[in-house]
Amino acid sequence: MVNILVISDTIVRPESYENARDRVKIHLTPWDLSFLRTEYAQRALIFPKPDPETRMISRLKSSLSAALKIFYPYAGRLVKMDNEDDETRTFFIDCDGSGVKLVHAEAVSVLVSDVLEQANGTNVPNYWSEFFPANGVKSWEGVSKSLIAFQVTELKDGVFIGFGYNHLVTDGASVWSFFKTWTEIFSTGRKKFPPLSLCGWFLGGIDYPIRVPMSETVPSSPVAGPVALSLQKKIFRFTSRHVSELKAKANGEAVGSDDNLVISSFQAVLAHMWRSIIRNSDLNPEDVIHCKLAMDIRQRLNPPVQKECFGNMVGLATTTTTAGEMLSNGLGWTALQLNKTVGSQTNEELRRFAENWVKNPKIPNLLVVNNSLIVAGSPRFNVFGNDFGWGKPIAVRGGPGIAGHGKILAYPGTEKGSTEIHTSLWSHVLDKLLADGEFLQHVHVVCV
Template sequence: MTPEADKQEEIMKVKINGKSHVKPSKKLGRRECRLVTFDLPYIALHYNQKLLVYKGNEYEDMVGKLKDGLGAVLEDFYQLAGKLAKDEDWVFSVEYDDDTEGVEVVEANAEWINVEDLDAEVGASTLKELIPYNGILNSEGLHRPLLSVQLTKLKDGLAMGLAFNHAILDGTSTWHFMSSWAQICSGLPSVTVMPFLDRTKVRNTKVKLHHPPPDQDPQNASSNGTADAEHVDPPLRERVFKFSESAIDKIKSKVNSDPPPDGSKPFSTFQSLAVHMWRHVTQARQLKPEDYTVFTVFANCRQRVDPPMPESYFGNLIQAIFTVTSAGLLTMNPPEFGASMIQKAIEMHDAKAIEERNKQFERSPKIFRFKDAGVNCVSVGSSPRFPVYEVDFGWGKPETVRSGINNKFDGMVYLYRGKSGGRSIDAEISLEAGAMERLEKDEEFVLEVK
């Protein structure tokens, strides 16, 4: 067995020591807020998982501080301490009352693992025992906590695994909560930016959302035995590609070297990196020139809706934006061809387009499935704008930030601000194993990230 395999075997032996629940520190009474059109498509996806790894040798003190801070921050972010509910018409809401269990906190031990063992390039499957709620659907929030936190004692630190119910919040809200929790733990008397909790201010349409139970959900078919026995998805591999500031500048300069003649504005850092990944992943997949390929990005709509919502809006306020072309056109044209398509699709997704998307969903509600991201897709979630390496609870910034195994599929990409800061970006990419092997050997791609 290789050293890497030995290490993975060790990680699989994480010992659960106990489980407790944390509620808001003071009684709040009964609160209820209906889920809105922006929330509902994610009911049948899995809980959104994150992992933050910290150095430190005072595990008990760290856990105590985290629990105390969690109780305090939940006074303002109380929806995370609630449960999902649905009425007789299948209208979903998030409810909280003082008798609700609250946030689940699991304490675990893996003292034979060093912080450095959890290097950012380790596959998410290796890390899964450090993060709760693997394979759990958001619809299970009817019966489970909406946030579960696993605090695992390492040899020289703490691994904080989190599972957030994606039906009640997106990435912007996730990191707003995490930053606020860290502020409280670091000694601030209150949250500096209060969450905007009234979802009906952005959409006030009641939507009846019938969805199949988990054992009838096609998304789960491959894991519960109901799938076609002849169809087996190829194994996925995950890797984090670290783009330094100089690599990002080089990619952006190359894409902007021949500006479009129509006077379009320069391509952004995101658009430049996006087309770089889209082109090289498409090549690694060895698609035929006539095969379609789709680029999907989940865009923050807080400033796109009319009227605009504050960045502190708590909930889901994202929509998927799709760009499609043939593999031949994408890879045989210069990178500005694909970048221009991505730029135009993002610019066109204005308040009018968002309104039409919402009306379409309300006429015929459709929960989101992985396959809806598009054929031969590269689908980007998370954002390098999120302050993931600034989440300091009082013992330093995280050494590693990762996502878990949930909501991973061929072509899924999570972008994080690089640990080195500045303009650096980490791209966590999941691909079919053969395509990943070819991507790693693609000198034009890998050269950029050295």
């Protein structure tokens, strides 16, 4: 039995918060509102243990306060307003300085190796969720809950920093930018940073705040227990050599489709994962399959918004085919379909999506969906560049939440050029995948 002791649960507010009359109101876009029913995304970084003289917790609080002065939207709250005239609701972020949750806990009997081995394995330990601060919290609960929350758990030989964030206000790119700033303030004392640039993009002619039918804002039903029990998690690591081999193979097989075409490393790795999962899913050839890739749209708008702007600028690019068509073609064909889908996310297409969504707002339920891969994260995120000064992260991990079959998290590995793929799959699919020689040929380590 693992004893996780909560030492403190506090709210950290921005340093030197300005007068209330200077508060910023952030209106939400169709991409933001699409996340209204989702749970907070939860992630974690695991660090070596600092020297006792570091005064870790007090300095984490003070540096977090300074970071929140820069990234002030995190310290705000979601505001919901009912429009009785047409039975709709509107939402916006009020940057009111309410602050963020920071939990300090201890699990002195747990080693870093224990956490990594158990979290990598088929059976996630029953105490895993206790390392995270936002379990089961939905985005719409940001009216009273912290928009980002942290838990610092001291292990026997390391530090586990788990966090959860509201996707209505931020995406992964902004979260990791914030984390980098926090670590720099902690390690160097530097507090002078460029002012935050908000994305805040809206189509001309769209009235905001956007009105969403009340029926679309009703909380969705939870996933049934037996469904969750039949899902298992596993992490696959692709070395830089295997990433290079897959990229070369995919581009070689796609030769002739477009002389200027370059299939990226991630598209090649993702194509290999998708084909392998489908090959082991016992689907009929005519079954329709999807790969839904969350992608940054900042530089795809015209004019583009600032590359480093703060907000949630995630679009969902969906590739659709059939199981038979995919498996009758090779890696290059699958990677090419992903490449084409990513390329199709143009300014015109994104504007069309926004215009149509505003006319008929639909907020999807986060349910387990067969035959679909849903891919989040990115190998480009600089997760291992976050150093508080007592050592770089040992590992990055995804937290608990509604996990459906085909949920994929992608992150860089510790080796330069490598990629980690965190998966949630039906147990029978995972068992077959782990015995698939064609798949394992391009995976250096399967965590067990």
